[in-house]
Amino acid sequence: MAADGQPSRKGFFTDTSVCIGCKACEVACKEWNQVPEDGLDFLASSFDNSGRLSADTWRHVAFIEQRQPLGHQDPGVGRPEGGAGDAPGPVDLGMPSFDLPGQRTGEDGGSGGGDFRWLMSSDVCKHCTSAACLDVCPTGALFRTEFDTVVVQEDICNGCGYCVPACPYGVIDRREVDGRAWKCTLCYDRLGDGLEPACAKACPTDSIQFGDLDELRERAERRVEDLQEAGVSSARLYGEDPGNGVDGAGAFFLLLDEPEVYGLPPDPVVTTRDLPSMWRHAGAAAVVLLAGAAAAFAGRRS
Amino acid sequence: MGLWTWLASWPVLRQVTGEDRMGLGEAAKSARSERLRPRTAEADRVVKSVCPYCAVGCGQNVYVRDEQVIQIEGDPDSPVSRGRLCPKGSASLQLTTGSARRDKVLYRPPYGADWEELDLETAMRMVADRVVRTREQTWEQERDGQRVARTLGIASLGGATLDNEENYLIKKLLTALGVVQVENQARVCHSSTVAGLGTSFGRGGATMFLQDLQNSDCIVIEGSNFAEAHPVGFQWVMEAKARGAVVIHVDPRFSRTSALADLHVPIRAGTDIAFLGAVINHVLTEEKYFHDYVLEYTNAATVVGEDFQDTEDLDGVFSGFSEKGRSYDVTSWGYRGAEVAAAAGDRNQLHRTRREDDPGTSHAGRPEQQGAGGAVLRDRPEEDRTLTDPRCVFQVLKRHYSRYTPELVEEVCGIPQDVFRRVCDHLTENSGPDRTSAFCYAVGWTQHTVGSQYIRTASILQLLLGNVGRPGGGIQALRGHASIQGSSDVPTLFDLLPGYLPMPHAHEEQDLEGYVRAAGYPHKGFWSNMRAYTVSLLRAWWGEHATADNDFRFDHLPRLTGSHSTYDTVMAQIEGACKGYFLMGENPAVGSANSRAQRFGMAELDWLVVRDFSLIESATWWKDGPEIESGEMRTEDIGTEVFFFPAAAHTEKSGTFTNTNRTLQWHDRAVAPSGDRRSDLWFMYHLGRLLRERLAGSEDPRDLPVLELTWDYPLEEGGGQGWGEPSAEAVLREINGRDADGRPLSLYTQLRDDGSTSCGCWIYCGVFKDGVNQSARKKPGQEQDWIAAEWAWSWPDNRRVLYNRASADPEGRPWSDRKALVWWDGEAERWTGYDVADFEPDKAPGYRPPEDASGVAALSGVDPFIMQADGKG
Amino acid sequence: MPTHYEPQDTPFTNPLYGHQRNPTRLLFQHELNRYHPAPDTPGAGVYPYVVTTYRLTEHFTAGGMSRWTPYLSELQPEFFCEVGPELAAERKLEHGGWATVVTARNAVEARVLVTDRMRPLRVQGRSVHQIGMPYHWGPNGYSTGDSANELASMALDPNVHIQEVKALTADIRPGRRPRGRERVALVEEYRRRAGVTERTGTED
Structure with missing residues (x-):
């Protein structure tokens, strides 16, 4: 609670390093918010058949299969005694080498060839x-x-759709069947009663964490430090920085690779950022125009 | 609303006069948003339930308003799930209230082209008629000169998705009718577990529980896709990982579990024994086993008889193999100095081999019961405590696996040697007095022609590493259905009676005494009380009619003459021998091997009863199955009469589920089922009632078991005269057992063999301890320690980690502080600790039985595997 | 004591013992339940790939509780098979397209998911491809598809009578399967080529 009795800012910290890709978040959200099922489409995109966030998908789990060393999967993550004697460092666990032509870095049973990981993120x-x-x-x-x-x-929205192109992440959208715009409400109705959002409650591994944004930010920073110390050098936060293009997201993430890999824009900017500046320029142009017009009329007497 | 208030609510005014000048926040808030509350706040009541999907058994809160379920979400009080739910559990609302559920009884007449509606009571009567008729037509009093008193013309499949109470009534009624072909998903899912774990340790259930995984230092997930099949259970693996544990996933595929593991070891499907055997070989050769544990608590020192020959000697088979019979004669597998009955095979073999005929390829699943008890011993076998005698189990084991080398693993399993070695290192470094490792497995291990052997190998390995019975160590069998553990315990399986007592086989002389002896009346261990368990069961089923002079109505039980498993039943259906079939929440046309065979079998039936939520494939194959499409079958030629009964959901009935932790969790009914939907308890009860009415007054001795059955459970109001819902609590009380005065029993040691006690399932005895429904206890997990013993009730006797005597050394002290679970309190002269000791509470570690001791008294203070005849693993 | 035996359907011989497979396993010899030829016999190459079945987190067992539930069905809407890129290239399977998988019991069709997660196995000096199939589907319900269990045979563990569905062999080819009578004909054609009889696969 803030000093003035108002509730403190709430948000999500989604730690994708522990996401198991189960999609409980998608279902729990739909059940709570009575979001309609939006089509049986086999997208052949790993295990992702939801596609993207939309009016009818407010949580979307992405799956990215990568031919990369298992950098984040390392014995000794957080182990107090420091593990089996190996110093943490970017370690390739040596996924058993499969017989992929050209992939083996020439050894039998050596540590080369570690070549697979599966990123999952909600x-x-x-x-x-x-x-x-x-x-x-x-x-x-x-x-x-x-x-x-x-x-x-939903009782006010008239379906004009101006918000749709405005979102730099492409989240909000209009629902075909009724025309209005819909998106995640961070379970506003639940927050009012002191409950946590449906997705955060359901998440089996607590990948989706809900709470006061400040506290989440601290927690996230510690988590990134821990991971990096354990050798997961690619761990990073996304959206957390209050200095970014949207002045900080209320729902931010811990990613294990570049945002583009997850289908997220790398450096989104609030699309109305330049509005004040645009108005000023327009205003200045108007003033100049008027001044010019006045000048044109002022010097007319001969 | 007053004029002024109405005006003041105008957003523009609020924007101009309030703090939100931009009109982006409070000023733009509508009245609806202002009043918004979660619909759960408006519920009339919140009912505690348990998820109906997998066997993690997550707690669910069911919100009801105006007698409709309006929300189902996780129950934060549950120590197993902590309020979380996987996508399936999260979809429970749609599952139970969605439009896909049917609510009317449907009927297909023989050769009919389509469904018709039928009213519920008429349908029930028709089914009862058919049961009587088919039973009459297919009754078999004798087989090969021996009394069997049964019918193979009727079969039932299903039970793992049903409550324990429902399973109990199914088994009770059908058995009394003489039906032996009673099966459920456990057959096709985890039946190997019972034989594998049971033979090794004494009970066919997981040795640890899910929350215990947080204590592990190394977790090997093999034959399981833990994160996908048990997502909420997987949180405990993540806890362990957060504490520094190593997680290894051995699997042919890189699945979502592998994505979260520290090491993924890809293995060729079907080769785990080679892999595990090689780990055993490594442990033995490198001497990484936990020496003291192995010496004191396992049968490593026991010396094997001279006749036994290993696969090394006989190129892949053991001594006693019969090519013709495709089976083993296990007499050569004994210990030196002790007579032993089969641990894995047919206990009745000794009887059968005296007869000439070839047992053929059908064997009864004796190992399930054997399995719960292991090899039966009489007398004390020889031991070599130096573990050097070439015929001691330890050395035999070493020799057996001597060729299972890392090179072999690479060749057979496709696993590179360095990876193999890594796994060995992780396991051995994390086992011993200070550290424990756990194995988690599921159907990747069980569903093989050598399924039980996979589990047995892992059991051997875990015993060598000294992990069984210790916190964070042992074997977590991950079962798959809401109450599949229950449907094996209670059980709806052809070869078992409740509590893993065997179904009796046909013999020349088969009375109660003979039965108890044939099952291998051991002189040591808790199975020595088998007679008491059996008599109490018979008293539960036939009440006053079961007395000492009629052998407690032992002859009311039909007899087995081989295997009557679901697959044998399917073959029997194809051949036309089995004419009637009940499917209760199971869908064999999709879920059982060889879908075509399943459908061809059903096409030969006279009648089929399907109970489910929707029209599953096993209900509609006659109309739109693949064989109709291909022309191999024509609807108008299929004479099978089909009844479809819409079933009640878990929110519409009360009862218990037993999850993979062996924990019985009671779920309360939230709303009454609508339309024709009824619970399976209702169905079985009223079917039984109708059958008893039909057969009333019959003089035929074959009907006596049905008429004498205790079948008077209290009914609730409603549903029409006499058609109310039976009380699940009453059924559970019967399962728990009563003493001679009708008071609930508290522990299975109270059972007697003189008929004074009754008990529906001896391993569940205690669930109604002190007259309180222990399974309905819901003390929040946050208010308890990690064991959470006051949440629900585990069998046996609320012991959460089995064989936990092994967590203490021979003197009764924990092997290490870090891994303390139970220990001996010398002053109080009792076992104490975090968990209930899986041991006699007052038996001192130093106790050694006298030579002539038998039964439970013959177990020493260092015999942690109390169900085994020798107390050892 | 547990001993390594090859599964009922296997492309490999058992290097440890002369007895290939569990000699006490239970078999049912019936027209509907034909087995595959033993490895190193002429017909073995007709069903050259290893199939394994499994679950997905979005569905539940035989589908009765998930394929009629839209929220779950939309997460995994269709029956699919997972194959590695090498197998896809070898058999000309198209990612996102259809494939037909055939055993001596039946033939089913599935969408194709080509993924690096399915790798060929290098065993006994040669490469064998694996095909992964979730077993949740059947022709009824909201989300429909063929049933993977059409492919499995009944071959049981002798102790507990559990079936072996985690390791089978099969062939895979691109495109949807034939309908009606032709589906049966396809299965029979394969059997003929493999020389499948009632004795096939019953030896140790």
């Missing part, structure tokens, strides 16, 4: 500090709640 609306969708909404359907989350009010 994506969600970022609840940006500077939210473009909120900025452009003409009806006031989108508003910032007392928890500093961004929510669409």
Whole structure:
């Protein structure tokens, strides 16, 4: 609770290093929010058949198969005694080499050839500090709640769709069947009663963590440090930095690779960032125009 | 609302006069948003339930409003799940309230083209008629001159998704009718577990429990896709990992479990014995075994008889193999100095081999019961405590696996040698007094022609490493259905009676005494009380009618003459011998091997009863199955009469599920089922009632078991006159058992063989201890320690880690502080600790039995495997 | 004591013992339940790949509780098989397309997922490909597909009568399977080529 009695800012920290790709988050969200099922489409994209965030998918689990060393899978992660004597460092565990032509780095049973990992991550609306969708909404359907989350009010939304192209992450969308815009509400109704969001509650490995944003940020920073110390050099936070293009996301992530690998924009910027500057320029142009017009009329007497 | 209030609520006004000048926050909030509350807050009641999907048994909170379920989500009080649910558990709301569920009884007449509606009570009567008729037509009083008193014309499949109470009634009623072909998903899923773990340790269930995994230092997941099949259980592996444990996943595929493991070892499907055998070889050769544990607590020192020959001697078979019979004569497998009955094979072999005929390829699944008890010994076998005698078990083991080298592993399993060595190192470094390792397995191990052997290999390995019975160590069998452990315990399996008592076989003289002896009446260990368990069961089923002079109605039980497993039943259906079939929450046309054979079998039936939520493939094959499409079958030529009964969901009935931790968890009914939907308890009870009405007054001795059955459970109001829902609690009380005065029993040691006690399932005795439904206890996990003994109830006797005597050394002190679980308190002269000791509470570690001791008293203070005849693993 | 035996359907010989497979395993000899030729016999190459079956977290067993539930069905909407890129190249399988898998029991079709997670095995000096198949599907319900158990035979562990469905052999080819009578004909054609009789696969 903040000093003025208002609730403190809430958010998500999604630690994808412990995600098992089960999609409990997707289902729990749909059940709670009564989001319709959105099509049986076999996307042949690893185990991801949801595709992307949309009006009917508010949590989306991405799967990325990579031919990379198992850098993040390392005995001794956090082990107090320091493990089997090996110093932590970027270690390739030597996935048993399969017979892939050209892949073996020439040894039998050596540590080369470690060549597979599977990244899994649950994506969600970022609840940006500077939210473009909120900025452009003409009806006031989108508003910032007392928890500093961004929510669409379904009783106000008229389906104009201005918010859709505004989102730099491509999250919010209109639902075909009724025309209104829908997205993750961070379970606004549940927060009001002191409950946690459905996805965070369901997540079997606590990959999705919910709480006060400050506390989550601290926790996340420690986690990244721990992972890097254990040799997972690719571990990093995404969206957490209050200095980024959206002034910090209310839902941020711990990723094990570049954001693009996960289908996330690397450096998104709130699309209304330049609006004030645009208005100023337009204003200045208008003033100049008027001045010019006035000047044109002023010097006319001969 | 007053005018002023209405005006003041105008967003523009609020924006202008309030703090939210931009109109992006509070000013834009609508009235609806202001009033918003989670729908769970408006529930009339919250009912505690248990997820109906897998065997982790996550707690669920079911919210009810206006007699409708409005939300199902995790129960944070559950120590197993901590409020979490996997995608399936999360979908329980849609599962139970969605439009895919049927709610009317459907009927297909013989040769009919389509379904018709039928009212429930008429359908029930029709089914009862058919049961009577088919039973009459296919009754078999004798087979080969021996009394069998049964019918092979009716069979039942299903039970793992049902409550224990439902399984109990299914088995009770059908057995009394003379039906022996009673099976469920456990046959096709984890039956190997019972034989594998049972033979090794004495009981066919996981030795540890899921939350215990957090204590492991090394977890090997093999033959399992833990993260995908038991996601919420997997959180405990993640806990262990967070504490520094090494997680190894051995599997042919790189699955979602592998993605979270520290090391993935790809193995060719079907070669785990070669792999594990090589690890055993490594442990023995490099002397990495836990010496004291092995010496004191296992049969490593026991000397094997001279006649035994190993696969090394006989190129792949053991002594006693009969080519013709494709089976083993196990008399040569004995210990020196002790007569032994089979540990893995047919206990009745000694009887059978005296007869000339060829047992053929059907064997009864004796090992399930054997399995719960291991080899039966009389007398004390010889020992060599130096472990050097070439015929001691230790040396025989060493020789048996001597050719299972890392090179072999590379050749047979496709695993590079350095990876193999890594696994060995991780395991050996994490086993011993200070550290423990666990194995987690599932159907990747069980579903093989050598399934039970896989588990046995791992059991041997874990014993050598000294991990069994210790915190964070042992074997976690990951079972798959909500109550599949229960459907093996209670059980709906052809070869078992409740509590892993064997179904009796046909013999020349088969009375109760003969039965107990044939099963190998051991002189040591808790199986020595088998007579008491059996008599108490018979009293539970036939009440006052079961007395000492009629052998407690032992003859009311039909007899087996071989294997009557589900696959044998399918063949019998194809051949036209089995005419009636019940499917209760199981779908063999998809879930059993060889779908075609399943359908061809069903096409020969006279009648089929399917109970499920929706029209599954096993209910509609006559109309739209692949053989209809191919023209091999024509709907109008299929004479099978089909009944479809819509089933009640877990939210619509009360009862217990037994999860993979051997824990019985009670779930309460949240709402009454609508339409024609009923629970399987209701179905079995009323079917039994109708059958008893039909057969009332019959003089035929074959009907006596049905008429004398105790079948008077209290019914609830509603459902029409006399058609109410039976009380699941009453059934559970019967399962728990009563003493001569009708009071609930507390522990299986109270069972007597004189008919004064009754008990439906002796391993569940204690679930109603002190008259309190222990399985319904819901003390939140957050208020307890990691064992959480006050949440529900585990069998036996609420012991969470089995064989935990082994967590203490021979003097009764824990092997190390870090791995303390139970220990001997010299002052109080009792075993104490975090868990309930799986041992006699007051038997001192120093106790050594006198020479002539028998039964339980013959177990010494250092015999942790109390179900085994020699107390050793 | 446990001893390594090859599974019922296997492309490899047992290097440890003369007895290939569990000599006490239970078999059912029936037209509907034909077994595959032993390795190193002429017909063995007709079903050259190893198949393994498994579960997905999104579905549950035979599908009765998940294929009628839209929220679960949409997570894994269709029956698919997982193959490695080498196998896909060898058999011309298209990622996202269809494949037909055939055994002596039946033929099924599945969508194709080509993935690096399925690797060929290097055993006894040669490479064998694996095909992975989840077993949750059947023709009814909201999410439909063929049943993987159509391919399995009944060959049981002698102690407990559990079936071997974790290791089979089969052939795979691109495209959807034939319908109706032709499906049966396809299975029979394979049997003929492999020389499958009632004695096939019953030896040790």
